[in-house]
Amino acid sequence: MLKIENLVTRFGSVVAIDGVSMQAQESKITTVIGANGAGKSTLLRTISGLEHPSSGSITWKGQSIIGKRPEDIVRLGIAHVPEGHAVISELSVEENISMGSLFRRRKFKSDITPAIDEMYELFPRLKERRKQLAGTLSGGERQMLAISRALVSRPQLLLLDEPSLGLAPLVVEQIIDSVNILCRSTGLSVLLVEQNANTALGVADHGVLLALGKVVADRPASELKADAKLRAAYLGY
Amino acid sequence: MNTFLAALSLGTSRGAIFALVALGLVIVWRGAGIVNFAQMGQAMFSTYIASTLITNGYSYWLAFFAALLSGAVLGALLDIFIMRPLSNKKQSELLSSESMRAAVPVIASLGILGALQALAGIIWAAEERGFPSPAKQEGFTVAGTVLPFTSFDVFVVSIVTVALILTTLFFTKTGIGLAMRATALNQEVAKLSGIRTNRTRTISWAISGAASSLAGLLITPTSNLSPNTLDLVLIVGFTAAVVGGLDSPVGAVLGGFILGMVISFVTFYDTPEDVFLAILAVLLAVLIIRPRGILGSKDARRV
Numbered sequence: 001m002l003k004i005e006n007l008v009t010r011f012g013s014v015v016a017i018d019g020v021s022m023q024a025q026e027s028k029i030t031t032v033i034g035a036n037g038a039g040k041s042t043l044l045r046t047i048s049g050l051e052h053p054s055s056g057s058i059t060w061k062g063q064s065i066i067g068k069r070p071e072d073i074v075r076l077g078i079a080h081v082p083e084g085h086a087v088i089s090e091l092s093v094e095e096n097i098s099m100g101s102l103f104r105r106r107k108f109k110s111d112i113t114p115a116i117d118e119m120y121e122l123f124p125r126l127k128e129r130r131k132q133l134a135g136t137l138s139g140g141e142r143q144m145l146a147i148s149r150a151l152v153s154r155p156q157l158l159l160l161d162e163p164s165l166g167l168a169p170l171v172v173e174q175i176i177d178s179v180n181i182l183c184r185s186t187g188l189s190v191l192l193v194e195q196n197a198n199t200a201l202g203v204a205d206h207g208v209l210l211a212l213g214k215v216v217a218d219r220p221a222s223e224l225k226a227d228a229k230l231r232a233a234y235l236g237y
Numbered sequence: 238m239n240t241f242l243a244a245l246s247l248g249t250s251r252g253a254i255f256a257l258v259a260l261g262l263v264i265v266w267r268g269a270g271i272v273n274f275a276q277m278g279q280a281m282f283s284t285y286i287a288s289t290l291i292t293n294g295y296s297y298w299l300a301f302f303a304a305l306l307s308g309a310v311l312g313a314l315l316d317i318f319i320m321r322p323l324s325n326k327k328q329s330e331l332l333s334s335e336s337m338r339a340a341v342p343v344i345a346s347l348g349i350l351g352a353l354q355a356l357a358g359i360i361w362a363a364e365e366r367g368f369p370s371p372a373k374q375e376g377f378t379v380a381g382t383v384l385p386f387t388s389f390d391v392f393v394v395s396i397v398t399v400a401l402i403l404t405t406l407f408f409t410k411t412g413i414g415l416a417m418r419a420t421a422l423n424q425e426v427a428k429l430s431g432i433r434t435n436r437t438r439t440i441s442w443a444i445s446g447a448a449s450s451l452a453g454l455l456i457t458p459t460s461n462l463s464p465n466t467l468d469l470v471l472i473v474g475f476t477a478a479v480v481g482g483l484d485s486p487v488g489a490v491l492g493g494f495i496l497g498m499v500i501s502f503v504t505f506y507d508t509p510e511d512v513f514l515a516i517l518a519v520l521l522a523v524l525i526i527r528p529r530g531i532l533g534s535k536d537a538r539r540v
Contacts (some may be wrong), residue, residue, distance in 0.1 A: 050428075050429075056258075069428070070428040071429075071434070080429050082425065082426075086423075086425070087424055088423045088427075090420045090422050090534060095418075095419075098412075098415065099415060099416070099432070100430045101433070102412050102430065102431065103431035105412055148427075
């Protein structure tokens, strides 16, 4: 569905992504794991158009999306939840969610309210707090809000960057569960970037291990999880 | 008592105009995240266009709407040809620090102001000219005294009220208003949400351009028109926006009226020479007691 080939992304003289080739399969959860600085976030940011690659290709449903702007890539059905609970603190919960559906207003007018309501069903806590400013939410609620903001655009592929960052284990589990259920029930494809490899491999179908911008392993998640040598070498446990 | 009423009415009519200027500043702040010092230059320019139309025999109202339209077009052009290329130049050495990046558009807006004033001087000559008012400028008479409050002032106050209501509704109730706020607050999240941030910013500049042209049209009947007449109004309008809170339309209008009153009461009860001292005192007091402005939200101001 999403196919990346020989992708290279640089920041000045630093090569963050160094010839990555991988795929995200339809209706599956693919996880990209690796240590801090492995290039995981840069990979997602390059897919969603926030960073520009210096070479390589990204193909989405057979069409190249390189050089497209982030706002156009969302329109093609790829939604990105960047690292760090990316919500706009000064806007209310409801405004943050509806922000993600603004671009659909003209073509899918009748679907806007149902889409927002679905988000409240998925995360009922957000409904209780809809009039509050996003800045007043807890870390977990903010992550739920960031995910809702992305999902309300009805993407086919969700790029999820470190949803576990800074959250309590119980909250992480709850969020990962919701994403998992969504993937299994609606056929949403997910590309999940995680430093917390155990959690990610527990839920994913396929795993890609990244180190210093290169793919070290690309295998079914269960195999990757069982490979003690690989884990010791690259993840440190 | 008469002096009091006179001060009150002058404060109201002046305040309304400062409110409008402050409102224009708030719109660009909320929609593009910068303080636009070129605003009154834009207003002066479109008022000259109106003035030229009127001199050539066109009706006041045709000139009025032509000025609003040209204000909007000029605002949009400034954004597309100056502000957008500046903000896209991320990697330039000059813009390496965050604070420099925030300062560049502000400095550019000062440059635009100078350029517009010079250009107006070249096209229309730098001497003052009058500008007509759409309503009578004779003071109302209350209990035998003539107040400095005219039908024109009523017109000004009602226009400001309508502009305030429309701006508030626009920002809070419409999709494009939400897109504008999101763009100013966090461009990356806005883009990832599918908001076309370049287009949104241009719309903010256009609306603000129209609003400041409106201010220009309403000030010049009492102040005359020259390339520099609106400088003072901009200074007071900017102070009003800061006093009210840069990101709040209601705060801007409140700040405008507060400053209008301060200026008017100081003029009547003290001496006009102290007006600037009083403005400075109000600004200092607000910055010390409540730096975010009367109705501003936290973190609203980083410039």
